[in-house]
Amino acid sequence: MDLIAASPLWVLARATGVVLLVLLTLVLSLGVATSAGLRLARVPRFAVQLLHRDAALLALALLVVHVGTVVADGYVDVGPLAALVPFTSGYAPVWVGLGALALDLLLALVVTSLLRARLGQRAWRAVHLLAYATWPLAVVHGLGAGTDGTSPWLLGLDAACAALLLAALGVRTATRAARRAEADATAPRRPLTPAGAPR
Amino acid sequence: MTLLPPAPAPTGALLLLPTPAPRLADHVARLGPVPLPAADAVLDVVRAGGLRGRGGAWRSTAAKMDAVRARAARARAARPGRAPLVAANAAEGEPASGKDAALATASPHLVLDGLQLAARAVGAEHAVVHGHPGPALDALAAAAAERAPHDPVPVRLVAVPRAYVAGQETAVARAAEGGPALPRPRPRDGAPAEVAGAPALVLNVETLARLALTVRGLPAPGPLVTVSAPDLPPRALELRPGARVRDALAAADADLPGRTRAVLVGGYAGTWLTADAALDRELSPEGLAPVGASPGAGVLLAATTGTCVLATTAAVVRYLADSSARQCGPCWRGLPHLAGLVEELAAGRGGPEGLARLREAVGLVVGRGACAHPDGAASTVASALAAVPDDVAAHLAGRCAEVRP
């Protein structure tokens, strides 16, 4: 990690990238917790939802800084358009393209969420499932596009983030299975037998 | 369900349940052709006749027609060409009811006359007959085919599986769209059901038959009921006007009033009344209102001597729980919970604590569903607890006073 040699903008781009990895993991994990209707210890559900929303908005703001610094730095050839349109970058078109794709998806997720009441639950949900594509895109982008991609500390962080996410998904699966078992327990015993009729 | 053949009414000719069922020519010869006056004229007659829905809710038919017309005007303004739908509702999911099947089988043309009149009243351009596969729907289908050349509004058949909630108004609308016959939420309680953005006028087959008689200027027939008891399969009866509960039971079986302890009035989603409270009441909303009941769809289920009211209630609530469309949480979770607690009480287990939990469980389901299915179960349980307090006390002590092993 040769922080001194690089330009301050590039350092900022790398730093925001790492923070974004953690933040997006947090957003997705909180989203999984929300969709399972989980309460985290004594934190009320609405607080989990608000945290999910606010972390997502913060991620979007950081993403602007992340992209802005890369573009402004000029150290690598990534134009403003390449940051938004996938796979058009001069520098590492595939790695940067994955990041651009993740950015587009995140934008779609945020915009549809702000308009959820107007869109209706079904359309919103269909778009929101894209969150599960956004996270791996961002992670793979971080592995290939950056200075730190394959350094042990970042790989360790990637693994820790993946572990957190898997844990959240695991808890949700267990919650849903318990709910399904309860539904099965109250399912009608067929055939229905009318009451009060001659036996 | 086995349905006994309709019993002859004590007096007079049967207007709703003639035997044998007339073909179109006989029907016209007997009652004359159905007049099809202008929409407003139909509505005036309906209003003057005080016609009310016989599917169980007893809502004013004129008010329903007015609501559909108002909604249709708005739908047309938004998108021209959107005409309302009318539906003849022959779905009779209530196990203790058979009067709609009996009526549809005996008087299919009267029902279809009413359907054309209802279509006229609200300006509908298509109509459906909604019901379960079986003789009643077959009779309506045959009659509809016979008169198709004369009917101004085409009639389509919608056959749906037999289920308790399949006759609910929004379920009828949903089935007409090709969906499952299950209730769905309305924009507002009491608002007309909707089919593809246009309102639907859903009327019970008995309501339609009465409409066809009213427009012809014929006297209103007496109540149409279904009576059953533990040893008596459901029996559909047309009674004389002003008939009391006692008359209905006696018409089904002469000594039934004498051996009836309590009556579940209005069906599975009804109200338990003791024989003392019920027998001399007139079988009408006004007659039964003072004792907190309604005829509903004209269902009378008698609990006779030697029958445990609470055990019957438990079986009824279990049936209702099993009949939940499982769309609304408080219904699909609350009704099995409620049924379990009634079963505990009926079995003499649970004690006072179980009874307290039962009262709580009743409150948990009231008003909390897209349709009134949970409310019906709550009404049956609450009225049982109120009607037979001595039985409840005996069960709390661990024994049933009525049924001895």
Place this chain on the structure above:
Amino acid sequence: MSGRRPAADARLTVDWTACEGRGVCAELLPEVLTTDPWGYPLPAGPGPDGTPRPWPRRDGLPVAPASVADARRAVRMCPRLALRLEEDARRRA
């Protein structure tokens, strides 16, 4: 249509087919809502002799003016968009 009610009232209704009993509404509106044993919303406060207060199906649950802002938030934040707030009886007709 309903002249029996003051114009300025607000009523909460639930689409019970959509509600999954997450309980977010009761967290945000404790003065109006509580939850039943399964998490579905229930009117807050005791009902007749200790039993739950029945849900007013026809008119919806009244929301006091002081709670309307919270109610709007609950509507917005329902994970299933199952809540509706009718803020003015005159608009219901």
